[in-house]
Amino acid sequence: MEHEITLVVNGTARRVRVPARRLLSDCLRHDLGLTGTHVGCEHGVCGCCTVLLDGRPVRSCLTFAVTVDGAGITTVEGLAGPDGGLSAVQRAFAECHGLQCGFCTPGFLCTVTALLRENPVPTDDEVTEGISGNLCRCTGYQNIVKAVHRAAELLAEES
Ligand code: FES
Ligand code: FES
Secondary structure, eight states: OEEEEEEEETTEEEEEEEETTOBHHHIIIIISOOTTSOOSSSSSSSOTTEEEETTEEEEGGGSBGGGGTTOEEEOGGGSSOTTSOOOHHHHHHHHTTOOSSOSSHHHHHHHHHHHHHHOSSOOHHHHHHHTTTOOOSSSOSHHHHHHHHHHHHHHHHHO
């Protein structure tokens, strides 16, 4: 049995028919074609699949799409500005080499975007805590931490 639901994805209402068991990650990637959301472990450990649900980071591999009917979802595709320019967080990751293979990056970008909205000037410990739910096998995290601080600076300059 399928359910018709509406997700407001990156500001646009999208109607989609899904089985009750469809994961939000699969719905975004397969039903809506938004493959920027990556899937790694598929059981809530790696954080690759993180998206923003009404502004808060969630693991889309642990979320059934039907449970978020009507909600606002921001994926990595929605982080850039309306003119396509990279967000401050995206620019900071590029500038500070906060990525290598990039597989973990969409999840980090969503997590860090929410983190800096909640805490615009985090300490090192707060950054470490804030990104502790996202795993990266390449960078050793140091440049990611630098990127978070740089993003905080860029956001402060923008405001
Ligand atoms: S794919 Fe969702 S937490 Fe790893
Ligand atoms: S950049 Fe490769 S897993 Fe993080």
